[in-house]
Amino acid sequence: MLPLMVPAIITGLIWALPGDPASLICPPSRCSGTQALAERWNLDAGPFQFFVGWLRDALALNFGRSWSAFQGMDVGNLLAEAIPVSLMLVGLASLWIFTGVFGAATGWIHRRLDPLLQTSGMIPVLVLALVGAAIVDLTYGFGSSGQEGQMARIIIGSAVLGLADGAFAGAVAGTRGLFSSESRQRYVGVAILRGERELANTLPNVTPALVGQLRARLLHLLSGAVVVEVMLKINGIGDLLWAGTLEQDFGLVLGTATLFAVGSALLLVLQAMCEVAVALHVRRSPGVQAA
Amino acid sequence: MAWRRTILGLSGLAMGLLGTGATLNYFEEALPTTLNPLFAETMVDSRAQELVFDRLWYRDAITNELQSRVVKTHQVAEAGRAIKITLKEGITWHDGSSMTSKDLCFTVKSMLNRGTPSVVAAAYQEFVAGCETQGPSVALVRFRKVLPKPRERLGFHILPASQFSSTAISPDMEFSARPTGTGAYKGARTRREVIFDAQSNTHHSPSLMQLQLREGGDPLLQIRTLEGGEVQGIVVVPPGSRADLRASDEVTLKSYDLRSWWFIAVNTKNPALQDKRVRQALNLLIDRTELREYTIGVKPGDRNSPCEFISGPFVSVSPYYNRTIPTVPTANRAKADALLKAAGLTRIGGRWHLGEQPITLKIGMLANLNNEATDLLEQVGNQLGDAGFDRQTSKVSADEWSQEVVSGQSDFDLVIGKWSFGLVEAVGDLFHTNGRKNIFGYTDAGVDEFLNAYEDAVTDTEQKDAYHKLHARLADELPYLFLWKLDTKSAWRTEVRGNIITPYFYFTEIDSWKVVEN
Numbered sequence: 001m002l003p004l005m006v007p008a009i010i011t012g013l014i015w016a017l018p019g020d021p022a023s024l025i026c027p028p029s030r031c032s033g034t035q036a037l038a039e040r041w042n043l044d045a046g047p048f049q050f051f052v053g054w055l056r057d058a059l060a061l062n063f064g065r066s067w068s069a070f071q072g073m074d075v076g077n078l079l080a081e082a083i084p085v086s087l088m089l090v091g092l093a094s095l096w097i098f099t100g101v102f103g104a105a106t107g108w109i110h111r112r113l114d115p116l117l118q119t120s121g122m123i124p125v126l127v128l129a130l131v132g133a134a135i136v137d138l139t140y141g142f143g144s145s146g147q148e149g150q151m152a153r154i155i156i157g158s159a160v161l162g163l164a165d166g167a168f169a170g171a172v173a174g175t176r177g178l179f180s181s182e183s184r185q186r187y188v189g190v191a192i193l194r195g196e197r198e199l200a201n202t203l204p205n206v207t208p209a210l211v212g213q214l215r216a217r218l219l220h221l222l223s224g225a226v227v228v229e230v231m232l233k234i235n236g237i238g239d240l241l242w243a244g245t246l247e248q249d250f251g252l253v254l255g256t257a258t259l260f261a262v263g264s265a266l267l268l269v270l271q272a273m274c275e276v277a278v279a280l281h282v283r284r285s286p287g288v289q290a291a
Numbered sequence: 292m293a294w295r296r297t298i299l300g301l302s303g304l305a306m307g308l309l310g311t312g313a314t315l316n317y318f319e320e321a322l323p324t325t326l327n328p329l330f331a332e333t334m335v336d337s338r339a340q341e342l343v344f345d346r347l348w349y350r351d352a353i354t355n356e357l358q359s360r361v362v363k364t365h366q367v368a369e370a371g372r373a374i375k376i377t378l379k380e381g382i383t384w385h386d387g388s389s390m391t392s393k394d395l396c397f398t399v400k401s402m403l404n405r406g407t408p409s410v411v412a413a414a415y416q417e418f419v420a421g422c423e424t425q426g427p428s429v430a431l432v433r434f435r436k437v438l439p440k441p442r443e444r445l446g447f448h449i450l451p452a453s454q455f456s457s458t459a460i461s462p463d464m465e466f467s468a469r470p471t472g473t474g475a476y477k478g479a480r481t482r483r484e485v486i487f488d489a490q491s492n493t494h495h496s497p498s499l500m501q502l503q504l505r506e507g508g509d510p511l512l513q514i515r516t517l518e519g520g521e522v523q524g525i526v527v528v529p530p531g532s533r534a535d536l537r538a539s540d541e542v543t544l545k546s547y548d549l550r551s552w553w554f555i556a557v558n559t560k561n562p563a564l565q566d567k568r569v570r571q572a573l574n575l576l577i578d579r580t581e582l583r584e585y586t587i588g589v590k591p592g593d594r595n596s597p598c599e600f601i602s603g604p605f606v607s608v609s610p611y612y613n614r615t616i617p618t619v620p621t622a623n624r625a626k627a628d629a630l631l632k633a634a635g636l637t638r639i640g641g642r643w644h645l646g647e648q649p650i651t652l653k654i655g656m657l658a659n660l661n662n663e664a665t666d667l668l669e670q671v672g673n674q675l676g677d678a679g680f681d682r683q684t685s686k687v688s689a690d691e692w693s694q695e696v697v698s699g700q701s702d703f704d705l706v707i708g709k710w711s712f713g714l715v716e717a718v719g720d721l722f723h724t725n726g727r728k729n730i731f732g733y734t735d736a737g738v739d740e741f742l743n744a745y746e747d748a749v750t751d752t753e754q755k756d757a758y759h760k761l762h763a764r765l766a767d768e769l770p771y772l773f774l775w776k777l778d779t780k781s782a783w784r785t786e787v788r789g790n791i792i793t794p795y796f797y798f799t800e801i802d803s804w805k806v807v808e809n
Contacts, residue, residue: 072467
């Protein structure tokens with residue numbers, strides 16, 4: 001429902017704003033008359049018709065053209081170019097999260113490092129992103145908007161996203177907390193006395209909570225990606241969303257926000273599938289081999 | 292004819308290759324919002340579009356004479372209510388098709404079509420009545436009234452009919468991002484840059500193979516990149532950064548005549564500011580000399596100052612500037628206080644009050660002006676604060692400026708801004724009751740009368756008279772507090788040669804630009 005609700009809410013907001021929607025998109029200083037535009041953009045017959053028309057076109061992967069932020073550019077093409085960039089950014093950033101989870105679960109990241117991680121995690125994403133942007137601009141100069149500059153921006157952006165606002169530190173602390181509370185359970189103590197490994201016993205029971213945590217952290221990365229993309233001028237979906245919102249380019253906003261909603265919905269589905277898989281695994285009561 | 296065109300094409304190509312086939316990278320103030328000339332909104336738009344399209348007539352950057360690259364002959368017809376235009380033959384669009392009179396008439400009809408929501412076109416709708424083709428190269432453009440100098444008014448860019456399905460043109464068409472023109476370069480916009488690729492034609496033979504436009508961002512970074520040689524030019528250099536560049540052997544500072552002037556627009560609908568005596572008092576409370584020194588760095592008595600005070604809506608070199616109206620370089624607190632008291636304001640505890648209420652002025656400024664005049668907003672606020680007015684200051688983003696401030700939807704009391712003009716300094720949109728850029732919906736019958744007189748004027752003298760009177764009226768009414776004209780400078784590396792900068796449109800003479808190894 002999420003991918004349907006988001007564009008519906010945005011459509012409602014367009015009509016809730018004061019003034020007619022076409023004039024909001026193309027104000028009088030820019031457009032001499034908006035009646036023709038309202039007809040062209042299907043804004044002349046109310047929110048329901050607009051929403052249905054947009055949905056019909058979107059299902060056919062036709063998102064129209066940008067009205068103001070990137071005038072004349074195909075929104076579908078903009079999204080198609082932005083998706084891999086944002087996926088790469090979030091994907092690379094999530095490596096930090098997975099490393100944190102793995103390191104905390106296996107004890108590879110020692111507890112003594114926790115205060116240091118917590119302190120470094122307090123740096124806001126805005127500050128780190130600004131520093132990152134300055135580094136890229138100073139290093140690449142005119143080429144900082146080119147391909148090499150974009151790649152540098154993505155790599156630095158992923159580090160910013162993975163470390164700032166306690167993303168990495170939170171993954172470590174959260175995972176450690178889950179495992180340590182589970183380790184205090186009686187069955188784990190018995191298993192250890194039987195010579196079984198602690199991780200092999202706790203992992204199946206911790207996994208649903210761990211997957212839930214991971215989903216929340218990935219969503220955190222997705223929302224943080226908007227800030228990082230804007231600050232570091234990364235050609236991703238978040239930057240498109242920001243540009244569309246600033247310019248009141250509702251066609252672009254609808255496309256990008258729906259894409260975010262689809263991403264979030266996919267994560268929910270993925271979480272559910274993981275939980276089902278774990279439940280099936282636990283039901284099969286697999287034997288735990290003695291160490 | 293075909294062989295002639297082939298030779299011209301080949302020679303153009305050869306010229307391009309001989310001109311080092313160089314790429315020119317340059318920083319602009321921002322990325323263009325559109326490459327469609329009908330929807331040009333900013334100076335960046337106008338400059339970028341000049342590379343892609345030909346205007347019907349333009350003024351030579353050196354001789355100031357009216358010229359055309361596309362018109363072969365012209366003749367005034369129908370007793371001055373029309374002009375018969377014969378286009379040059381052999382000019383092709385970037386897609387290879389020939390430019391004909393059909394394209395010219397298509398452009399005129401597009402501008403006249405109410406389905407084309409273009410502010411640029413709206414200005415032409417006031418005097419252009421229609422267009423009729425009379426053969427492949429001949430078109431008759433009709434006017435609503437007798438135009439004494441029609442060529443001066445016909446400076447629009449010609450659009451290709453084949454690229455549109457109707458004369459109703461919308462800003463969101465693909466043409467806005469990837470236009471087809473007859474200019475020296477074919478432009479394509481991406482998210483972070485605009486690439487212009489050279490296109491040889493019978494009337495253009497560009498030496499530079501490619502131009503790359505990117506947004507400048509931080510001025511210091513722009514200058515370092517220019518000095519490092521990664522980029523060859525910066526279109527607008529803030530005054531504060533000019534000293535560094537002036538000292539460099541590798542960079543030349545060049546004047547860019549923009550005919551732009553700075554102002555503080557006054558909200559005449561605010562009860563405290565309705566009385567013109569209050570506006571006159573504010574005008575006397577602003578110490579322009581001090582502002583200029585603190586924000587631009589011009590000390591009193593500096594020679595070759597880039598900043599010149601004005602008393603009306605024209606730059607001082609303009610024929611429309613009324614030299615009998617004096618500027619107000621320094622503050623006159625005593626006279627201002629007398630005017631405020633005469634207007635019924637009272638001073639209680641050092642603050643000016645209207646009735647029982649202290650007056651708080653909400654002051655806004657277009658944010659990117661801070662690059663040229665650092666801390667101007669704060670300095671203006673401080674001067675008004677010292678004079679006894681409470682104030683709230685905030686910077687306005689470019690989007691907010693175009694969407695709210697210019698369209699009269701902001702809630703500011705004072706707005707600091709800058710307007711730029713070409714050789715046609717028509718200010719009707721700024722001050723006429725029905726003006727499209729009338730920031731606070733200012734209305735005055737006398738001002739409207741002078742603006743109408745300018746529009747209806749047949750001779751240059753009549754136009755000048757109308758605008759001189761308008762200048763005097765505005766200096767008395769003060770819907771704007773006029774500040775100054777600030778020179779605009781570009782910086783180009785010395786290896787860029789032949790870079791003639793055309794007033795306002797900048798790249799009109801781009802064919803002569805080349806890059807040579809030092």
